Amino acid sequence: MGGHRCCSKQKVKKGLWSPEEDEKLLKHITTHGHGSWSSIPKLAGLQRCGKSCRLRWINYLRPDLRRGSFTEEEEQIIIDVHRILGNRWAQIAKHLPGRTDNEVKNFWNSCIKKKLLSQGLDPTTHNLIPCHLRAPNSSNNNKMACNQSNIPVFTLNSQMTSNVPLENIKPPLLPNNYHSTLIQPITTTTTSDYNQNPINNNIVWNNIANNNDCGQNSYDPTSTFPDVISSIEDHQRPISSTSEFELLDDNYYSLWGTTNNYTVEETTFGAPASLDGNQLQQVQNGKVCEMEIEKMNEVVMGIEENINMDSSFDSSSFDLEFAESTLNMSGAICARDDHLISSMDDFAWNF
DNA sequence: AATCCAATCAACCGCCTTCCG
DNA sequence: ACGGAAGGCGGTTGATTGGAT
Known part of the structure; x- marks a missing residue:
């Protein structure tokens, strides 16, 4: 199309399609199939332009299209998959039978984006937007997190999938310039009943750098761990350089561990008993995180399967592209032994 | 009833990738 | 291996629609 060779030789009509044109195209494709798109205009x-015909067919005329507004379930799928894949609309649309990439993209830009922003979430990274960067007129949910009278803290949720002994729990991977500055555990809410309920082992960390300033303060990247954390420093996997965290978003709100998976969520200490905006947000984030863990497990299983089969990766049984993007998502960086894995090649190499 | 404005959506544009000779 | 053609995709634009004033 636009300046494309297939359209440059002859006069092509632009703009909205008339019912007559639709009928011609529909009739031609249903009887002959589309074959080469560039030859369609002449034949039909x-x-x-051929590209225009293709677009019209894909986005409007093909019979398997699903009409009507998006359901809540579809919306959630879009959000979840977008969190992993980003603006790869065609890939996202594949998860929604009958929906086109254009439709998904439009829905994202017109609805979901605004909804996430109103929840204080960055639609690009899906992480909480730091208070000082949020729009001044954003929802009360954001004001809650920024309330100067509340102490900003992080809740560290360790997502355990098996009954791992407490001493084996490793702290999350944190970039040097983050963990060196700020965190200090306040409470370990379920340590005592860990063996009974290992899934909900929540540790609340005080963000000592962020107290009462909504994170606007500077921090010293050369400073050391607070004493209280240094006791578990042996378990902390060292990060050799911050460049290894280029894939992470600027704020490092969502971080992954190696043996365990963690999310770090901004929350407010002493929040009301009822479910407020922040808590709702945490629920939402948790849901997304669970999905990421699921996808991550799929990636690992997929790789292991392929390796066990002693064959090269087969794209028909394992979506390498998806796996790689999963590795890259939300700063998901895995490490095995002393090596950080930041690409699919690395990942495969280390198994 | 007229006007304005924001939301929505179809279609275009241009770049990148894949295919094929 | 190379280059041109075609297809695929994400970003953007502009027309339309519908609600508010």
Whole structure:
């Protein structure tokens, strides 16, 4: 289309399609199939570019299209997959039968984006937007997190999938310039009943750097761990350089561990008993995180399967592209032994 | 009833990738 | 291996629609 060779030789019509044009295209494709798109306009008697015909078919005429507004379930799928894949609309649309990439993209830009922003979430990274960067007129949920009278803290949720002894729990991977500055555990809410309920082992960390300033303060990247954390420093996997965290978003709100998976969520200490905006947000984030863990497990299983089969990766049984993007998502960086894995090649190499 | 404005959506544009000779 | 053609995709634009004033 636009300046494309297939359209440059002849006059092509632009703009909205008339019912007559639709009928011609529909009739031609249903009887002959589309074959080569560039030859369609001539064969179907249309003064359109081949690419325009293709687009019209894909986005409007093909019979398997699902019409009507998006359901809540579809919306959630879009959000979840977007969190992993980013603006890869065609990939996202594959998860929604009958929906087109254009439709998903439009829905994202017109609805979901605004909804996430109103929840204080960055639609690009899906992480909480730091208070000082949020729009001044954003929702009360954001004001809650920024309330100067509340102590900003992080809740560290360790997502355990098996009954791992407490002493084996490793702290999350944190970039040097983050963990060196700020965190100090306040409470370990379920340590005592860990063996009974290992899934909900929540540790609340005080963000000592962020107290009462909503994170606007500077920090010293050369400073050392607070004493209280240094006791578990042996378990902390060292990060050799911050460049290894280039894939992470600027704020490092969502971080992954190696043996365990963690999310770090901004929350407010002493929040009301009822479910407020922040808590709702945490629920939402948790849901997304669970999905990421699921996907991550799929990635690992997929790789292991392929390796066990002693064959090269087969794209028909394992979506390498998806796996790689999963590795890259939300700063998901895995490490095995002393090596950080930041690409699919690294990942495969280390198994 | 007229006007304005924001939301929505179809379609275009241009770049990148894949295919094929 | 190379280059041109075609297809695929994400970003953007502009027309339309519908609600508010």
